[in-house]
Amino acid sequence: xxxxxxxxxxxxxxxxxxxxxxxxxxxxxxxxxxxxxxxxxxxxxxxxxxxxxxxxxxxxxxxxxxxxxxxxxxxxxxxxxxxxxxxxxxxxxxxxxxxxxxxxxxxxxxxxxxxxxxxxxxxxxxxxxxxxxxxxxxxxxxxxxxxxxxxxxxxxxxxxxxxxxxxxxxxxxxxxxxxxxxxxxxxxxxxxxxxxxxxxxxxxxxxxxxxxxxxxxxxxxxxxxxxxxxxxxxxxxxxxxxxxxxxxxxxxxxxxxxxxxxxxxxxxxxxxxxxxxxxxxxxxxxxxxxxxxxxxxxxxxxxxxxxxxxx
Amino acid sequence: xxxxxxxxxxxxxxxxxxxxxxxxxxxxxxxxxxxxxxxxxxxxxxxxxxxxxxxxxxxxxxxxxxxxxxxxxxxxxxxxxxxxxxxxxxxxxxxxxxxxxxxxxxxxxxxxxxxxxxxxxxxxxxxxxxxxxxxxxxxxxxxxxxxxxxxxxxxxxxxxxxxxxxxxxxxxxxxxxxxxxxxxxxxxxxxxxxxxxxxxxxxxxxxxxxxxxxxxxxxxxxxxxxxxxxxxxxxxxxxxxxxxxxxxxxxxxxxxxxxxxxxxxxxxxxxxxxxxxxxxxxxxxxxxxxxxxxxxxxxxxxxxxxxxxxxxxxxxxxxxxxxxxxxxxxxxxxxxxxxxxxxxxxxxxxxxxxxxxxxxx
Numbered sequence: 001x002x003x004x005x006x007x008x009x010x011x012x013x014x015x016x017x018x019x020x021x022x023x024x025x026x027x028x029x030x031x032x033x034x035x036x037x038x039x040x041x042x043x044x045x046x047x048x049x050x051x052x053x054x055x056x057x058x059x060x061x062x063x064x065x066x067x068x069x070x071x072x073x074x075x076x077x078x079x080x081x082x083x084x085x086x087x088x089x090x091x092x093x094x095x096x097x098x099x100x101x102x103x104x105x106x107x108x109x110x111x112x113x114x115x116x117x118x119x120x121x122x123x124x125x126x127x128x129x130x131x132x133x134x135x136x137x138x139x140x141x142x143x144x145x146x147x148x149x150x151x152x153x154x155x156x157x158x159x160x161x162x163x164x165x166x167x168x169x170x171x172x173x174x175x176x177x178x179x180x181x182x183x184x185x186x187x188x189x190x191x192x193x194x195x196x197x198x199x200x201x202x203x204x205x206x207x208x209x210x211x212x213x214x215x216x217x218x219x220x221x222x223x224x225x226x227x228x229x230x231x232x233x234x235x236x237x238x239x240x241x242x243x244x245x246x247x248x249x250x251x252x253x254x255x256x257x258x259x260x261x262x263x264x265x266x267x268x269x270x271x272x273x274x275x276x277x278x279x280x281x282x283x284x285x286x287x288x289x290x291x292x293x294x295x296x297x298x299x300x301x302x303x304x305x306x307x308x309x310x311x
Numbered sequence: 312x313x314x315x316x317x318x319x320x321x322x323x324x325x326x327x328x329x330x331x332x333x334x335x336x337x338x339x340x341x342x343x344x345x346x347x348x349x350x351x352x353x354x355x356x357x358x359x360x361x362x363x364x365x366x367x368x369x370x371x372x373x374x375x376x377x378x379x380x381x382x383x384x385x386x387x388x389x390x391x392x393x394x395x396x397x398x399x400x401x402x403x404x405x406x407x408x409x410x411x412x413x414x415x416x417x418x419x420x421x422x423x424x425x426x427x428x429x430x431x432x433x434x435x436x437x438x439x440x441x442x443x444x445x446x447x448x449x450x451x452x453x454x455x456x457x458x459x460x461x462x463x464x465x466x467x468x469x470x471x472x473x474x475x476x477x478x479x480x481x482x483x484x485x486x487x488x489x490x491x492x493x494x495x496x497x498x499x500x501x502x503x504x505x506x507x508x509x510x511x512x513x514x515x516x517x518x519x520x521x522x523x524x525x526x527x528x529x530x531x532x533x534x535x536x537x538x539x540x541x542x543x544x545x546x547x548x549x550x551x552x553x554x555x556x557x558x559x560x561x562x563x564x565x566x567x568x569x570x571x572x573x574x575x576x577x578x579x580x581x582x583x584x585x586x587x588x589x590x591x592x593x594x595x596x597x598x599x600x601x602x603x604x605x606x607x608x609x610x611x612x613x614x615x616x617x618x619x620x621x622x623x624x625x626x627x628x629x630x631x632x633x634x635x636x637x638x639x640x641x642x643x644x645x646x647x648x649x650x651x652x653x654x655x656x657x658x659x660x661x662x663x664x665x666x667x668x669x670x671x672x
Contacts, residue, residue, distance in 0.1 A: 004520075005520055008516075008520040009517075009520065012513065012516055012517075016509070016513065019509075106352070110352070110354050113352075113354040113355065113356055114354070114356040114533075116556070208509070212512070213509060213512055213537070214537055214541075215532075215533060215534065215537060217355070217506075217508055217532055218352055218355070220508050221509075222504075222507045222508070222510070224509065253510075253513065254513045254516075257500050257502070257510070257514045257517040258517040258520075258521075260499070260500040260501065260514075260667065261498060261500050261514075261517035261518045261520070261521040261523075262521050263498075265667070268501060268502065
C-alpha cells in the first residue's frame, strides 16, 4: 500500500462511516432523553427507500432528503406513541419497528429495484480545504451529507452540553420525575428527541441509497443500523466520540477488503465481528461500577417508561 | 324490466362465451401445474428474476399454470411452502437455492407422485433431480473481453465465498484473460456474502484503488458494476444483463437463460417422461449464455470470443482441458488430460495468474 492508496482508503472510511454517524447521532439524542430505540435498522431502510423513490420522482435532492427524514421521523413517532404515551416496552417496540421497517421498505420499493436515477449526492470538493494535503482529499472531497453529518456533530454537542434545551433533554433521560417537577414538559422533550432520532436514521438511509450505493435494493442496509446502535454504547453517548467511532467502524468494515486487494489475506469475518467486539470491550471496561466515580454516560432512566402517576 | 332482463342475459352470455374460449385456449394444459420456490424476490434484478422471466415465458408458451413463491428462506419454511404447492396440485416443483436441498428431498420422499428439480445441489431421489449451468464457460469468454480491455493488466474480481463454484468461475475467467493477455493478473477479494451492496461496493473500490481497471464479480447485486462505472473502469456483471448500470464501461457478462431448460423439462414431465438425475448444462444447451457487448468491445475481441464460443458449443474443446498451470507454477492438469465433472465440483486451487488465496477468507 502506498500513500495514495492509504488516502483513498481513509476517504472511503469517511464515506462508509457516515451512515453510522448520522444514525448514531440520532440515537444518541433519543437515548439522552431516555428513549431507547432499537428500530434504527428499520427506520434507516424506510428512509432509504422513500428517499430513493422521491429522488426518482422529483429529481430533487432536497425533496429526497426531506422525504427520507419525514419517513424516518414518522417511523420513530410510532415508537414514541407506543413507548411514551402507551408506556410499552421500548426493547420490544424497537425490535418490532426494525422488522416492520424491513418488510415495509421491501414492499414499497418493489418497483424501484434496478431503477436508476441521476439525482444523486456527488462529491463536492470544498474550495481551499480540499487542497490541504492528506486531510483535504480524505475529509473535504465528499458528498454534501458528509459535511452535514460533521456539522451535526458540532450542533448536537453544543445543544446537549451548552444550552438549556440540552439540559432539559439530559435531565429527562436522567430523572424524568424531577424534570417534570421542575416544570419541564418531559413528554414533549421525549417525543421530540425520539422523532429527531428517526429523522437522522431516515437521512442515514438516504445517504445509503443516494450518496453511497446509488441504487435501491431490498435490505440495502444489511445490519448497518445495528452497528449504529452498538456505536452509541461505544461512544458512551457523546457526539464527538460517535464521530471517531463511526470512522473506526467504517475503517474496520473496509480494511479487510482493502488488504485483500493488495494481497494480504486476513479473514473478513474477523473484521465483520470487530465493531461488536469493540463495543463489548467498551462495555466491560468503560461501565461505571456502583458507587464508583466512573460513569459510562448511559442516561439513568434509559428505556424506563416515565409514568406521572407512579411517583 | 324487460330491458334489465336482456342486459342480464347478454352479460351472462358473454361471460359464458369467455369461459368457454378460455377453456379452449388452454387445451387441457391449464391443469398441469408447476411450482417454483425462489430464495429471493423476483425484483432482485438478477438470479431470481432470471428464473421468473423463464417461468412466465414457459407458462405462456405451454399454456400451463405456474405458481411462484418468493423469498423462501433456506429453513423449514421451505418444506412448508413446497407442501403448499403440492396442495395446490403442482405435479412438478423447482426449488432454486442450494439451501433448499434437504427440504426438497424431504418433500420428495413424502410425495412420491410429485416430481422435483433442485438447483445447484447434489442430493437426488427417484422423483428428484438437480440442475445447474456451466457458468464457467461464459466466464471464460467474459475473461477474454476483460483481458483485451485492461490497460493496467490488473483485473479485479469480487467474489462471494471460497467454494468450488466460485473458484471454478475465477479460474475459467483467468484462463480466458490469459489466453489473450498473458501479462494480466486477476486479483480476488472475498466478501463472504452473496448479496450486500455496501460490502460489494467497498470490495470493488478496494480493487479499483489498487490499480485494477476491470471489475468482474461473482455477487448478486449490481454494486460492483456501479462502482466501476463511477471511476471510468470496465465491468462485467453476473446473472442478468447489467449493461444499463454501466452504459460506458460494461463489457459483457455471464447470464442465465432458463427458458429452454424449463420448457424441455416441463414438457417431458407432462408427457410422463420426467428423468430427474443430474443436469449440468452448458452454452450448447442454452442455459447459460454471454450477454450482448458494451460499446468499448472491439470487433477483434468479438471475433476472438466468437471463435472460442463456437469451440465450446461444438464440444470439441472445453475450458478445463490441459495443460493447466496452477497458481504456484506447477502443472496441475497435463496436456491431453481433461478435468472431470467431479474434479470441477471440488475445485480448491487457483490457476496461474490469480492473485489471492483459496483459504478461508
